[in-house]
Amino acid sequence: MGVREAQKQATRERVVEAARRLFEEVGYEETTIRMVAERAGVSVGSVFTTFESKVDIFNYILFEKFEALFSELQRISPYLRGSACHRIASLMSIAYGVECQQLDLMISHLAASHGWPRRIEDEHNKRRARLIGLFRDALDQGVASGELRADVDLDLFVTMLLDIYVRNYRRAYYERLTPEDLSALTERQLNLLFAGAAAENGGAEAQPRSAQG
Amino acid sequence: MKQSPLRVPYEPVEVTAAPTANRRVLSKQRTRAKVLDAARQLFLERGYEAATVRDIARRADMSTGAVFANFEDKADLFEAVTAEDFDRVAEAMREVAAKPQGDLGERLVDILSTGYVYYADSLPMVQATVSQSWLRPLNAELRGRAALKVLLGIIGDALREAARRNEIRQDFDVRLASEMLWDAYLANFRRAIYDGWSLETLRARLSDQVDIVLGGLKAR
Known part of the structure; x- marks a missing residue:
């Protein structure tokens, strides 16, 4: 790495660190690039040579946050037991526990996601696809074990799970739900969806067969 | 202590006919409607951030003060x-x-x-x-x-x-x-x-x- 590159990298790190603190302290919406530059001890111009815009810095921070959360979910995933419904509910519950520690940042993220540039939307979709993949693995196993019907549109089903997961942050924020409340709500939502996808007699949650059955 | 979550019952909302308004009220309603139409156009054309109250007032053909008489911000x-x-x-x-x-x-x-x-x-x-x-x-x-x-x-x-x-x-x-x-x-x-x-x-x-x-x- 040349001197120039090293300098650029150092500026980048300082800018990201300053932005991270400001987003936490005063909130994403209220933070300006000027404030970030001041806190990082660099010029406004330097900020703009490393990032295109405020939402660009935000996206970088979200990327780091996502990587940390995702590797945690991926690590735990193989140890989860029970039905597909239960395992996905557990994954969501773990994510709520992590994200609710910085609920304001999550809410800013969701607000910004409506209307950010295409380029960032594409990156966001890549992260989303990895999360979907994790849920999808649990669903595929559910089908393989005979818990779920084979004719369920799993692509659609899994995006509905993700939509529920995301919308619940709104409820957490405005209804002041704890991660525990949120997990309980998610379980009820998932139970309803999975009831329609359950195989007639398969899976852990099926009713025991009656004596004459 | 944990706050209890907000629960809103779903009941049909009764719609009652508006009372006959006098001229002053009517005029105020017209102004309001005019501002809202202009605001809708500008929000749609420019987005929330880029639309300004000044531009909205201009589009509605009234003063910024008149807009603020009807809306806070x-x-x-x-x-x-x-x-x-x-x-x-x-x-x-x-x-x-x-x-x-x-x-x-x-x-x-x-x-x-x-x-x-x-x-x-x-x-x-x-x-x-x-x-x-x-x-x-x-x-x-x-x-x-x-x-x-x-x-x-x-x-x-x-x-x-x-x-x-x-x-x-x-x-x-x-x-x-x-x-x-x-x-x-x-x-x-x-x-x-x-x-x-x-x-x-x-x-x-x-x-x-x-x-x-x-x-x-x-x-x-």
Whole structure:
């Protein structure tokens, strides 16, 4: 790495660190690039040579946050037991526990996601696809074990799970739900969806067969 | 101590006829309507951030002061515009719901896609509305929630009626099911905007989602 590159990298790190603190302290919406530059001890111009815009810095921070959360979910995933419904509910519950520690940042993220540039939307979709993949693995196993019907549109089903997961942050924020409340709500939502996808007699949650059955 | 979550019952809202207004009130209403129309146009053309109260006043052909006599600030104006849209959508959905046709799935798709039709030409407004709805202060959230209650009530009524007809099971959480349908309806806007979905695609997608939720409500 040349001197120039090293300098650029150092500026980048300082800018990201300053932005991270400001987003936490005063909130994403209220933070300006000027404030970030001041806190990082660099010029406004330097900020703009490393990032295109405020939402660009935000996206970088979200990327780091996502990587940390995702590797945690991926690590735990193989140890989860029970039905597909239960395992996905557990994954969501773990994510709520992590994200609710910085609920304001999550809410800013969701607000910004409506209307950010295409380029960032594409990156966001890549992260989303990895999360979907994790849920999808649990669903595929559910089908393989005979818990779920084979004719369920799993692509659609899994995006509905993700939509529920995301919308619940709104409820957490405005209804002041704890991660525990949120997990309980998610379980009820998932139970309803999975009831329609359950195989007639398969899976852990099926009713025991009656004596004459 | 944990705060108990806010619960809003879904009851139909009674609509009463407005009392006869005097001339002064009428004039004030006209000004308000004019400002709202101008604001809607500018929010749609430029987006929430770029639209200024000054430009809105100019478009409405009045002074900035006159605008501020009716609205506190830009956020207040935006809320009024979106509330008006919401009322119109609710009205259209209620009309569709009042003419019951087809099974529950078809009815729900008919009711909800009324919203897609209404916003078909103003999708950026939906983005701005949803984005703002994540950030609004609690009192604005409570007003938004009261408006949403009306829409969820329309969906809830359709569900309850189907339960009476034995089309779905009797023992289900109406609020939970209505909100899940609403979430699916709303999430589709985002993809419609980024992926350029047509009304037909939106409707087909919604129909599949409704089927999945109803699958859960039909399981016994």
